[in-house]
Amino acid sequence: MxxxxxxxxxxxxxxxxxxxxxxxxxxxxxxxxxxxxxxxxxFANGGQISVSYAEPWANFNNLLLSLNWILRKRSPITFRPSLDVNQWKWFLCFMKECMPNNVIRNMEYMINLAKYSRDVLKNVRNELNIEYDFLDKGILSFYTDKNEFHKAQKTADIMRKMGVHRKSLSVDEIINIEPALSSIKDSLVGGYFTEDDESGDACxxxxxxxxxxxxxxxxxxxxxxxxxxxxxxxxxxxxxxxxxxxxxxxxxxxxxxxxxxxxxxxxxxxxxxxLNIYPAKGYSATFPVKNKEKAPYVSLIDNADKLVFSRLGDRMRIAGSVDFSGYSRSLNNIDCNLLLEKAMEMFPNSLDFENVSYWSGLRPATPSxxxxxxxxxxxxxxxxxxxxxxxxxxxxxxxxxxxxxxxxxxxxxxxxxxxx
Missing domain, CATH: 3.50.50.60 (FAD/NAD(P)-binding domain)
Structure with missing residues (x-):
């Protein structure tokens, strides 16, 4: 055959x-x-193996946030309406998937596949000894908004029943796990940590x-x-x-x-x-690490700006944004500047900001x-x-x-x- x-x-x-x-x-x-x-x-995605965040975009909290973000010039989500029927069909189905019963069902499916895949990856890594800047230091998700932090507890409770354990953290516990976040300690209100998650270079x-x-x-x-x-x-x-x-x-x-x-x-x-698949463009910025001691090793998620941070050897990858603008991969300066400014704010003395490499990719998203x-x-x-x-x-x-x-x-x- x-x-x-x-x-x-x-x-x-x-x-x-x-x-x-x-x-x-x-x-x-x-x-x-x-x-x-x-x-x-x-090629240059966020680098996280994130079973703990195998949750659907389609839920009412994200829908309300998205409506607010769309009205802002600078936001984690950009929607550029067009005459493409597929775009509107996708969004109508997305709103349907926000129904609570659909959210729970979709989350269960996503977690099942993500957990299975993480186990398969571990076995292959051990068997084949592939080098890909792998780190098994977990994923730390931090919050700067108390309301969003408390809302996340409901999702954490649901995930716990599905076998995914997000540990709730105080600000001091966050800094203890990843000291590189000390520069933004005063803005933090709490976080969650999943020690079983990983990071590494997919390419x-x-x-x-x-x-x-x-x-x-x-x-x-x-x-x-x-x-x-x-x-x-x-x-x-x-x-x-x-x-x-x-x-x-x-x-x-x-x-x-x-x-x-x-x-x-x-x-x-x-x-x-x-197939109801629509391209959701995402961006990343990759920085050389110039101070290994001050750059983070734990993979991070910033819930305010919906960004992920992964240490890939001597590089730091920051990725995020969702841009519904069709099949164009052209870079948006606003999104690129957000990545750069976030890196400078959080890790001012550890990254080489003069030699950043930007990238965009079309993530194939279903409404669910x-x-x-x-x-x-x-x-x-x-x-x-x-x-x-x-x-x-x-x-x-x-x-x-x-x-x-x-x-x-x-x-x-x-x-x-x-x-x-």
Whole structure:
């Protein structure tokens, strides 16, 4: 059997790895328009493996905050309305998912997949000894607003029942866990800490795993645009590509797996498969660390500005913002300046502010934040996409789950997999 995987981010490479381990295929080919794996949404994301924050954006508290933020020039969320029907369809469904029963259901699904994926990542890390600036110092979430801090307790209580333990912290406890936050101590009101969460460089991990896939005879076709899937007699027979010289070519396979993130709906729509996935652009800024003792090691979440902070070796990554503006990856100076100013405010003596690297990526978000993983209505066509801000957190588990599904096995945790 031959399997064609479309996309080489964390989900494509993870899927390739687990399919190669399953023994179901004697030939696997990974196809991508870029020159190497993990150069798109997996490239410079926030770096957190955050099971403790596997909670849906779609809830009434966030909806009310979003309405307030949208009216501000500088806010964690930017909405640029357009004539795109898909944009409005997504937002209508988002509001429906804010109903309390939907929130609890979606949170359970997200936590189940995130916990499973974190365990899978740990096992792979121990087995393969991949270097990716990994830190297992937990995630510390800090608050500067008392009302928001108290509201978060309700979510923490729900998560505790689902097996995720957020420990409530006083200001002094926050500083004890991460002394680098001393510069903003006076503005803090409390926080939460989850010691089981982790951080690491998704790009480094994905590229190293791709190298190991190559050693196990997985083939890679980079610099090939994926034009369309060819459908005949109830099945996909081939994928039409355009190479870097502009020539068309087809690749035949028995199984096709789509892991194209925000671009998955575009490829599948002509086949009558409608995915409610919309690009939620996020930004990051990466700073060289110039004072190792004063820069934080614990991964952080700033709940006021919805930013995450991850120490990646001798670099500090700050990421955040949600920009609903279609498929443009152009940088917004307001969002970039927010990242820079936040870094200067919090870590004034530890980072090199003159050599910052900015990046943006299109996170493929479903209205519920529950990703779409499984078998489509076409017999030999599968999908692994729609992970939104938790693509890195859910990456290894989603890849293993889709490999099991292709192999005729049902993953052993509760989740709304397609086709099962």
């Amino acid at each position: 031959k399997v064609a995987i479309l996309g080489s981010g964390i989900h494509g490479i993870s899927s390739a790895w687990w399919i190669s381990q399953s023994g179901i295929a004697n030939e696997i080919v990974v196809i991508d328009r870029l020159s190497k794996p993990a150069l798109d949404t997996s 480094k991990f994905t590229q190293s795993l791709a190298d190991l896939c190559s050693e196990r005879s997985v083939q890679f076709k980079y610099n090939h645009n994926i034009n369309k899937l060819i459908y005949n007699n109830g099945r996909i027979t081939s994928v039409e590509l355009i190479d870097q010289d502009g020539y068309f070519k087809n690749i035949d396979a028995d199984i096709f797996l789509v892991t194209l993130g925000s671009y998955s709906p575009i490829l599948l729509k002509p086949l009558g498969i409608k 934040n529950v990703p779409i993983v499984g078998k489509t209505k076409i017999d030999n066509l599968y999908i692994n996409s729609g992970h939104g801000p938790l693509g890195w957190t859910m990456g290894m588990g989603s890849g293993k789950a889709i490999a099991d599904i292709i192999n005729g096995k049902k993953p052993n945790f509760k989740f709304p997999f397609l086709g099962i």
